[in-house]
Amino acid sequence: MELNKLLKGVSYSVLQGNANIEVKKIEYDSRKVTAGDVFVCITGFQRDGHTFAAKAVKSGAVALICEYVPEGIDKEVTIFQVENSREALAFMAVQYFNQPSPKMHVIGVTGTNGKTTTTYLMKSILDHMEKKVGVVGTIENRIGDRVLHTERTTPESKELQELLDTMVKEDVSHVVMEVSSHSLDLHRVDGIEYEIGIFTNLTQDHLDYHKTMENYKEAKSKLFERAQKSVINLDDAAGSFMRERAKGQVLTFAVENDADLRARNIEISAEGTEFSLTWEEKEYHVHLSTPGRFSVYNALGAIGACLLLGISMTDILVGLKENQGVAGRFQAVRSKKGYQGVVDYAHTPDGLDNILKTAREFAKGRIITIFGCGGDRDKTKRPIMGEIAGNGSDYCIITSDNPRTEDPLTILNEVEAGMKKTQCPYEKIADRRAAILQGTKMAKTGDVIIIAGKGHENYQIFKDCTIHFDDMEEIRKAFGEDCI
Ligand SMILES: CC(=O)N[C@H]1[C@@H](OP(=O)(O)OP(=O)(O)OC[C@H]2O[C@@H](n3ccc(=O)[nH]c3=O)[C@H](O)[C@@H]2O)O[C@H](CO)[C@@H](O)[C@@H]1O[C@H](C)C(=O)N[C@@H](C)C(=O)N[C@H](CCC(=O)O)C(=O)O
Ligand SMILES: Nc1ncnc2c1ncn2[C@@H]1O[C@H](COP(=O)(O)OP(=O)(O)OP(=O)(O)O)[C@@H](O)[C@H]1O
Ligand SMILES: N[C@H](CCC[C@H](N)C(=O)O)C(=O)O
Ligand SMILES: [Mg+2]
Numbered sequence: 001m002e003l004n005k006l007l008k009g010v011s012y013s014v015l016q017g018n019a020n021i022e023v024k025k026i027e028y029d030s031r032k033v034t035a036g037d038v039f040v041c042i043t044g045f046q047r048d049g050h051t052f053a054a055k056a057v058k059s060g061a062v063a064l065i066c067e068y069v070p071e072g073i074d075k076e077v078t079i080f081q082v083e084n085s086r087e088a089l090a091f092m093a094v095q096y097f098n099q100p101s102p103k104m105h106v107i108g109v110t111g112t113n114g115k116t117t118t119t120y121l122m123k124s125i126l127d128h129m130e131k132k133v134g135v136v137g138t139i140e141n142r143i144g145d146r147v148l149h150t151e152r153t154t155p156e157s158k159e160l161q162e163l164l165d166t167m168v169k170e171d172v173s174h175v176v177m178e179v180s181s182h183s184l185d186l187h188r189v190d191g192i193e194y195e196i197g198i199f200t201n202l203t204q205d206h207l208d209y210h211k212t213m214e215n216y217k218e219a220k221s222k223l224f225e226r227a228q229k230s231v232i233n234l235d236d237a238a239g240s241f242m243r244e245r246a247k248g249q250v251l252t253f254a255v256e257n258d259a260d261l262r263a264r265n266i267e268i269s270a271e272g273t274e275f276s277l278t279w280e281e282k283e284y285h286v287h288l289s290t291p292g293r294f295s296v297y298n299a300l301g302a303i304g305a306c307l308l309l310g311i312s313m314t315d316i317l318v319g320l321k322e323n324q325g326v327a328g329r330f331q332a333v334r335s336k337k338g339y340q341g342v343v344d345y346a347h348t349p350d351g352l353d354n355i356l357k358t359a360r361e362f363a364k365g366r367i368i369t370i371f372g373c374g375g376d377r378d379k380t381k382r383p384i385m386g387e388i389a390g391n392g393s394d395y396c397i398i399t400s401d402n403p404r405t406e407d408p409l410t411i412l413n414e415v416e417a418g419m420k421k422t423q424c425p426y427e428k429i430a431d432r433r434a435a436i437l438q439g440t441k442m443a444k445t446g447d448v449i450i451i452a453g454k455g456h457e458n459y460q461i462f463k464d465c466t467i468h469f470d471d472m473e474e475i476r477k478a479f480g481e482d483c484i
Helices: 049-058 085-096 115-128 157-169 181-185 213-226 239-245 293-308 313-322 349-362 381-392 408-419 432-442 471-482
Strands: 012-016 038-040 063-066 078-082 105-110 133-136 141-143 146-148 174-178 196-199 229-233 249-254 261-268 273-279 282-288 331-334 340-344 367-371 395-398 426-428 448-452 459-461 466-468
Touching (some): 038 049, 038 085, 063 085, 078 085, 085 157, 105 115, 105 213, 115 133, 115 293, 115 313, 133 157, 141 157, 181 213, 196 293, 213 239, 249 293, 282 313, 293 313, 331 471, 340 349, 340 471, 349 381, 349 448, 367 381, 395 432, 432 471
Parallel strands (some): 038 063, 063 078, 340 448, 367 395, 367 448, 395 426
Antiparallel strands (some): 012 078, 141 146, 273 282, 331 340
């Protein structure tokens, strides 16, 4: 493809070489460059891509996209200067992969918690409508029934556009996609035409990256500035802000406040959640297989988006009923001894608070919480989560999540600082397997053992290795022959 065609819509200046040059493919990692490629130099957080430009040229790059001129580049190599390379990369990828997003109905979901769950609720509804669905998110990417591994909630723009292009080629009609705040801030989703954007909520997370809640909110709001239509949670403190930013039609949902979709008569049990809803003067009854007040919000977001897609409320409710829950989101395992384990991905203060309150609504005995916090992530949430766990539990075991490059014991101590502010008895066991065994050993009839933070993850990341580790497997093993 011709380089200047790839750069359609991007402001640039040609510093040297031929602007009409043909390029084979786009790369932003010098290690992947082969003959005839254009190399995009990204100023990263760890490294500066411009310092790899000469290496990329050696590997065959014929053109460079840069924010400044890298040193030691041959006169024959074409160099384009742009203001922001990540932004340029996104728009180049849109062109290279033939502008896939407008060829499908793309629904983006953003918010601190509930993105994955909302996308799977939507998938269930769209499956019921016999649509071919594409999913982009934390657990996996999906093209219909085909599951593709993913490392990130929202991939880098080039991989994302390539994935959307494959979806078009494989006749996907609807894409439900998690849009992380990182991806909005780092231009990964630039150039994607969202038919609908859904806002779930905004609570503390990722302050290591965004630094302030204000920045975090700004990043999230970009989705609604771009989406043709928006579905917004008005019970969240940031809901009105997102509504103001929304450019097109807005459909609101709430439990506490007046909204287009308002849930009433909520009933929560260990088996699920029921509520009623009025739409176009008719009363509907909604059944969800996941317990919790937060599940009502996720369902309302999914219902709102499906209504905007033109699906009838009756079909939506049948589709929702078919959803059997989402891997690692409030997944229950029962023991013949009368207690149960719940594996949940709560890894934020609000997420943890919600599941503990939900468990309290149906627990007949104690709540024993086993959890930790990830390394190399927002450190300020550690004591907050410690305090929340202590206030919402009868016993806690502070353990390791993914320590990454950090010392596991240091993380445990930071969580403990918050726990100490509460009356809750607790212990610290760094080994997550031993912590789950200990929680099981002390459980009695009626108790609920909450294992939070890792949900669907089947690995644990340490400084020098990543091991296989799956909370569901571990709790089943710990229950042994008594596992139902
Ligand atoms: C904070 C963040 O998002 N960082 C992303 C960022 O990394 P970076 O800026 O540090 O990259 P870098 O290592 O400095 O490299 C700069 C450039 O040099 C290039 N390079 C590097 C080495 C080399 O030999 N040659 C070369 O060309 C790199 O390819 C890159 O283009 O750009 C990289 C390339 O796209 C991403 O892989 C990386 O994601 C990291 C791995 C990450 O962990 N991100 C997480 C925090 C994230 O994005 N999470 C969100 C939200 C999760 C949620 O709440 O659900 C997500 O969407 O997953
Ligand atoms: N609407 C909600 N409000 C608050 N907490 C929620 C909500 N939905 C889910 N949770 C909690 O957050 C956890 C993560 O849910 P989910 O995976 O759907 O969120 P996410 O936004 O995709 O997270 P991530 O940022 O990691 O991708 C759940 O396991 C549950 O504990
Ligand atoms: N998307 C979130 C997931 C956190 C999950 C938790 N298990 C951890 O590793 O901290 C993040 O990358 O911050
Ligand atoms: Mg997710």
